[in-house]
Amino acid sequence: MLINSLTHLKEYRDKIYLFFKHRRDATMELVDALSSTESAKSIVELSLNPLYRRNYCSITRALSEFYHPQWSFKNKEVPLSIKPQKNEALTKILSSYCPQLEKRNYHVFGVDCTANPRLYAPTVSDRSFVHAPTVIFGNKPITIGHQYSIAAYFPEKKEDRNPPWIIPLSCERVESSHNGVNVGMEQIKKCIEYQSSFKEKLCVSVGDSAYSNPECLGFVQKNPNQVHISRARNNRNFYYPCKPPNELKKREKGRPKQYGDLHKLNKELTWREPDESFKFETKSKKGNPQIIEIECWNSLIMRGSQQEKGSDCVFRLMRVCVYKEDGTFLFKRPLWLIISGEKRMELSLLDIFTIYRQRFDLEHFFRFGKTRLLMYKSQTPDSTHEEVWWQLVMMSYMQLYLARNVAQNMPKPWERSLPIFKEPAIEKSPTQVQNDFFRIIQEIGTPAQPLKPRKKSKGRQKGQLQVRRQRYPIVSKKKKPPEKLLDTG
Numbered sequence: 001m002l003i004n005s006l007t008h009l010k011e012y013r014d015k016i017y018l019f020f021k022h023r024r025d026a027t028m029e030l031v032d033a034l035s036s037t038e039s040a041k042s043i044v045e046l047s048l049n050p051l052y053r054r055n056y057c058s059i060t061r062a063l064s065e066f067y068h069p070q071w072s073f074k075n076k077e078v079p080l081s082i083k084p085q086k087n088e089a090l091t092k093i094l095s096s097y098c099p100q101l102e103k104r105n106y107h108v109f110g111v112d113c114t115a116n117p118r119l120y121a122p123t124v125s126d127r128s129f130v131h132a133p134t135v136i137f138g139n140k141p142i143t144i145g146h147q148y149s150i151a152a153y154f155p156e157k158k159e160d161r162n163p164p165w166i167i168p169l170s171c172e173r174v175e176s177s178h179n180g181v182n183v184g185m186e187q188i189k190k191c192i193e194y195q196s197s198f199k200e201k202l203c204v205s206v207g208d209s210a211y212s213n214p215e216c217l218g219f220v221q222k223n224p225n226q227v228h229i230s231r232a233r234n235n236r237n238f239y240y241p242c243k244p245p246n247e248l249k250k251r252e253k254g255r256p257k258q259y260g261d262l263h264k265l266n267k268e269l270t271w272r273e274p275d276e277s278f279k280f281e282t283k284s285k286k287g288n289p290q291i292i293e294i295e296c297w298n299s300l301i302m303r304g305s306q307q308e309k310g311s312d313c314v315f316r317l318m319r320v321c322v323y324k325e326d327g328t329f330l331f332k333r334p335l336w337l338i339i340s341g342e343k344r345m346e347l348s349l350l351d352i353f354t355i356y357r358q359r360f361d362l363e364h365f366f367r368f369g370k371t372r373l374l375m376y377k378s379q380t381p382d383s384t385h386e387e388v389w390w391q392l393v394m395m396s397y398m399q400l401y402l403a404r405n406v407a408q409n410m411p412k413p414w415e416r417s418l419p420i421f422k423e424p425a426i427e428k429s430p431t432q433v434q435n436d437f438f439r440i441i442q443e444i445g446t447p448a449q450p451l452k453p454r455k456k457s458k459g460r461q462k463g464q465l466q467v468r469r470q471r472y473p474i475v476s477k478k479k480k481p482p483e484k485l486l487d488t489g
Contacts, residue, residue, distance in 0.1 A: 111184035118145035151187035164361035218308035227341035
């Protein structure tokens with residue numbers, strides 16, 4: 001396994017090096033410095049890393065020439081097709097390193113949006129009010145900046161105690177005029193199409209409550225090989241489908257009734273008997289016994305919207321309750337899950353519960369990326385450069401994933417007594433791999449060429465004026481007023 005891990009890591013680094021068409025040496029060393037940093041608090045501090053042998057000025061040049069060389073479009077606009085083609089090529093490289101299935105017979109993908117705050121950047125275009133969670137009760141969970149949609153692949157876990165690794169496949173900035181949910185579902189569709197091995201087996205996508213609207217259900221209906229699992233809020237209303245009208249009876253005028261009895265999630269009197277149920281015992285990571293009770297209704301529908309008809313999208317509804325050993329609730333509310341797609345009945349209740357539990361690994365990726373990989377530390381006034389930095393963060397994280405079986409434990413003196421460092425059988429966590437990545441690079445080497453000294457730059461010419469950067473207003477999405485009915489007299 002160690003030899004295969006080293007082979008995959010070297011092969012991935014060679015592909016990434018060739019993927020950079022311009023400033024490839026500086027960009028490759030920037031990714032290595034990011035993968036091995038432990039104390040950098042800003043992007044420019046990565047130039048102090050021994051793996052980055054260049055000047056700090058080359059960081060800006062590497063970001064600005066990621067999609068195209070700086071001199072090629074001086075007097076012309078950059079073609080819009082360059083960015084999608086480059087992102088598509090990167091997704092194909094990352095998806096080629098998804099591990100083969102061993103136990104399960106389906107692939108699992110996750111999608112979610114996260115914010116990149118840019119509160120004090122008036123020269124950055126397309127800033128808007130985006131969602132950002134807050135720990136202080138009563139504050140509005142919003143910030144000013146950009147929103148990014150991440151689509152990832154969830155590898156199989158051999159044990160529940162294994163670290164929360166994911167494989168990031170696609171990262172796109174959600175423009176203020178677009179919807180992050182629609183962008184994410186489109187990302188999942190493209191990720192499945194780019195890799196032929198994904199088409200051979202069932203593909204399951206997972207999302208939080210934002211991905212449980214009629215548009216998402218309708219999107220999955222168009223992809224026969226996809227099943228979508230999403231969480232539902234505890235105050236939603238669903239309906240049982242109406243039985244088709246009897247032909248012997250006289251048909252009433254108008255459209256046949258589509259929505260039957262109400263199924264209100266926070267009102268148990270409206271529920272029918274579940275079609276399936278399952279109960280089992282397990283233990284938490286701390287060893288506390290738990291009782292999991294699952295109930296499922298196989299045929300429900302929801303109200304639609306102007307874009308999608310809800311009565312055509314039949315889904316399964318699952319209720320999960322977690323109890324303590326004494327029979328009391330462990331959590332305040334139950335977990336409601338919506339399972340949509342043509343092949344939704346191929347998944348068992350235990351499979352659905354296990355798949356959704358793995359969705360939280362995406363939240364760990366966001367936390368690790370923002371605390372250890374400087375994900376939201378880009379201070380550039382150009383939105384395109386900011387998007388490039390998020391792509392480099394994905395490449396850096398992928399390096400750490402491929403090196404997880406090669407890394408060694410390098411605990412700090414105050415960490416030696418922690419259980420995670422006493423159990424060598426468990427996979428290394430992203431932080432553990434990052435602490436040892438400097439040693440790994442020194443052993444396997446880098447494809448980047450050493451620095452070549454150049455002549456001193458001419459610099460700014462005498463009399464050249466600096467153009468003041470344009471200030472952009474904050475985009476505020478206002479609700480459209482209802483259209484007034486025309487008075488026909």
